[in-house]
Amino acid sequence: MADRILLAHGSGGKLMHDLIKKSFVSTLSNPILEKLDDSAVFDLNGRLAFTTDSYVVSPIFFPGGDIGKLAVCGTVNDLSMTGATPLYLSLSFIIEEGLLLADLEKIVNSISEAATEAGVKIVTGDTKVVNKGSADRLFINTSGVGVVPHGIDISGANARPGDKVIVSGTLGDHGMAVLSQREGIRFQVPVPSDCAPLNKMVAEMLATGAEIHCLRDPTRGGLATTLNEFAQQSRVGIRIDELSIPVNPAVLGACELLGFDPLYVANEGKLVAVVAPDDADRVLAAMRKNHYGQKAVIIGEVVGEHPRRVVLKTRLGASRIVDVLVGELLPRIC
Amino acid sequence: MADRILLAHGSGGKLMHDLIKKSFVSTLSNPILEKLDDSAVFDLNGRLAFTTDSYVVSPIFFPGGDIGKLAVCGTVNDLSMTGATPLYLSLSFIIEEGLLLADLEKIVNSISEAATEAGVKIVTGDTKVVNKGSADRLFINTSGVGVVPHGIDISGANARPGDKVIVSGTLGDHGMAVLSQREGIRFQVPVPSDCAPLNKMVAEMLATGAEIHCLRDPTRGGLATTLNEFAQQSRVGIRIDELSIPVNPAVLGACELLGFDPLYVANEGKLVAVVAPDDADRVLAAMRKNHYGQKAVIIGEVVGEHPRRVVLKTRLGASRIVDVLVGELLPRIC
Numbered sequence: 001m002a003d004r005i006l007l008a009h010g011s012g013g014k015l016m017h018d019l020i021k022k023s024f025v026s027t028l029s030n031p032i033l034e035k036l037d038d039s040a041v042f043d044l045n046g047r048l049a050f051t052t053d054s055y056v057v058s059p060i061f062f063p064g065g066d067i068g069k070l071a072v073c074g075t076v077n078d079l080s081m082t083g084a085t086p087l088y089l090s091l092s093f094i095i096e097e098g099l100l101l102a103d104l105e106k107i108v109n110s111i112s113e114a115a116t117e118a119g120v121k122i123v124t125g126d127t128k129v130v131n132k133g134s135a136d137r138l139f140i141n142t143s144g145v146g147v148v149p150h151g152i153d154i155s156g157a158n159a160r161p162g163d164k165v166i167v168s169g170t171l172g173d174h175g176m177a178v179l180s181q182r183e184g185i186r187f188q189v190p191v192p193s194d195c196a197p198l199n200k201m202v203a204e205m206l207a208t209g210a211e212i213h214c215l216r217d218p219t220r221g222g223l224a225t226t227l228n229e230f231a232q233q234s235r236v237g238i239r240i241d242e243l244s245i246p247v248n249p250a251v252l253g254a255c256e257l258l259g260f261d262p263l264y265v266a267n268e269g270k271l272v273a274v275v276a277p278d279d280a281d282r283v284l285a286a287m288r289k290n291h292y293g294q295k296a297v298i299i300g301e302v303v304g305e306h307p308r309r310v311v312l313k314t315r316l317g318a319s320r321i322v323d324v325l326v327g328e329l330l331p332r333i334c
Numbered sequence: 335m336a337d338r339i340l341l342a343h344g345s346g347g348k349l350m351h352d353l354i355k356k357s358f359v360s361t362l363s364n365p366i367l368e369k370l371d372d373s374a375v376f377d378l379n380g381r382l383a384f385t386t387d388s389y390v391v392s393p394i395f396f397p398g399g400d401i402g403k404l405a406v407c408g409t410v411n412d413l414s415m416t417g418a419t420p421l422y423l424s425l426s427f428i429i430e431e432g433l434l435l436a437d438l439e440k441i442v443n444s445i446s447e448a449a450t451e452a453g454v455k456i457v458t459g460d461t462k463v464v465n466k467g468s469a470d471r472l473f474i475n476t477s478g479v480g481v482v483p484h485g486i487d488i489s490g491a492n493a494r495p496g497d498k499v500i501v502s503g504t505l506g507d508h509g510m511a512v513l514s515q516r517e518g519i520r521f522q523v524p525v526p527s528d529c530a531p532l533n534k535m536v537a538e539m540l541a542t543g544a545e546i547h548c549l550r551d552p553t554r555g556g557l558a559t560t561l562n563e564f565a566q567q568s569r570v571g572i573r574i575d576e577l578s579i580p581v582n583p584a585v586l587g588a589c590e591l592l593g594f595d596p597l598y599v600a601n602e603g604k605l606v607a608v609v610a611p612d613d614a615d616r617v618l619a620a621m622r623k624n625h626y627g628q629k630a631v632i633i634g635e636v637v638g639e640h641p642r643r644v645v646l647k648t649r650l651g652a653s654r655i656v657d658v659l660v661g662e663l664l665p666r667i668c
Contacts, residue, residue: 038415084375134390143424
């Protein structure tokens with residue numbers, strides 16, 4: 001049993017201290033974390049951004065990533081979507097008794113790599129272990145803090161008629177990657193998750209000085225849900241053009257086969273930006289220079305008509321309302 | 335099924351939006367939370383404290399509290415133990431499909447009440463739903479941020495020989511309350527959990543101007559583990575006197591019956607303070623004026639001998655080493 005997590009690893013006692021020191025602190029090492037006090041303490045000034053997400057993705061390893069990489073990227077991206085520079089993350093594990101220590105170590109290594117790429121530090125954490133059958137292998141919560149640079153005001157409520165709607169790349173990759181792994185489906189062309197930290201691309205977009213009104217990463221509920229949130233928060237209409245929406249052909253094929261609409265499938269390394277019309281080309285150029293935005297395109301615009309509604313111009317030239325997701329498409333996708 | 339949580343409540347779509355608006359935002363209402371962007375944004379200046387905890391207590395309702403109250407108090411207390419003033423919390427739910435909506439609402443109400451008592455705001459959140467059997471009813475993560483006042487430097491590494499060790503009240507109440515509920519044990523005198531936010535008492539302790547070196551809430555692993563952490567972080571010895579350690583008679587009886595040592599049983603509304611010797615009486619007086627510190631007492635002192643070891647003088651006058659908890663005493667106590 002020495003190669004598996006025991007209930008005693010969550011006891012607060014000796015085994016937990018050893019696990020934290022040997023498996024977590026040594027890999028995620030930084031002076032704030034190493035203090036091991038009840039809270040991390042550090043200096044920070046200005047407008048603070050603060051966010052949280054729990055990750056329950058199943059399976060915990062999938063093509064293109066794992067729950068650890070996802071937990072860092074997801075929270076880094078949530079901070080970035082308010083224009084904040086992500087700085088510090090917390091890391092909290094809920095582990096099912098019996099998890100292989102080797103699996104936990106792989107995931108901690110992914111967390112470390114993703115945090116290094118994003119330039120954030122894990123500064124505080126928590127470990128709970130629940131008895132076998134009371135959780136499914138591993139759940140992770142990351143919360144994050146960052147600083148919003150002076151003069152930045154990005155919100156889902158800031159879209160204005162005339163603004164252009166940009167997506168940073170192909171849609172649905174994460175959802176299809178997880179689903180294929182979960183169900184044992186093999187695609188002819190493998191579909192890896194797009195899971196990635198977008199903070200550097202956002203910094204490059206902001207550095208253009210463009211008027212960026214809204215940013216959001218279309219995770220659960222997909223692009224359709226994100227655009228509906230913008231339309232409702234900003235009380236505007238949004239029109240998008242189906243022909244302009246980038247979807248990886250393998251993802252499109254899988255969606256058609258399985259009866260999914262890629263507009264509703266989750267992404268973990270994509271963003272939607274709503275940008276003042278005169279600045280759209282400048283933002284697009286900045287995005288395309290970044291590895292994670294090479295396939296960025298304008299997919300539509302904000303309109304004064306049909307407030308709170310998203311309307312899609314289909315391939316055939318017809319218009320249809322794109323509603324928020326009703327019911328559940330893919331549980332435990334993130 | 336309309337009275338229970340469905341998988342679709344975690345979909346990112348319509349049901350989730352409705353649940354968040356109707357059940358969470360309306361109860362926990364404040365202008366930052368109501369913006370519903372990816373991160374909460376607010377002004378904050380100075381030294382920041384940041385902490386996280388996931389709560390997996392079983393059962394989710396217990397005498398003296400529930401998982402919601404616990405999730406607020408635990409994180410408020412972790413912030414307080416670095417001397418920080420807790421300000422903002424995040425709130426993340428992992429819900430098992432089938433949880434009664436009425437139970438979730440009770441818990442959200444507890445969260446609201448505890449946050450109001452502690453004077454903190456819930457500013458950002460997340461909701462995940464997992465299929466039946468993949469979690470045990472409800473897990474909650476709260477993370478928190480606060481500001482450490484100028485001149486405060488409290489850490490488990492700051493204990494010095496000569497310092498006095500104070501506990502704020504009786505030990506083991508939370509652990510025994512949860513255990514009795516879980517196992518259906520009835521005590522003659524009911525034992526409620528001590529679960530409480532300690533931030534106001536800590537503020538009153540700091541207001542005395544006393545030299546407070548260490549603060550910690552002895553949760554998992556109990557007093558014994560907290561004192562061992564101080565001894566190791568500060569490289570000092572600690573001596574405590576068994577006769578001076580306050581334990582509720584009903585808890586002592588239950589511990590004797592069940593074979594537990596109250597030194598290792600979890601508390602959720604108690605703190606241990608290590609204070610400069612000349613300031614101990616002043617701190618004690620401030621604690622006793624507060625509702626949650628009425629039974630505060632000095633239980634021992636920091637010594638230069640036996641560094642990294644905690645030694646207990648027993649009722650019979652003998653000395654024994656009090657080690658950190660080895661193995662697991664009570665899983666899922668918090």
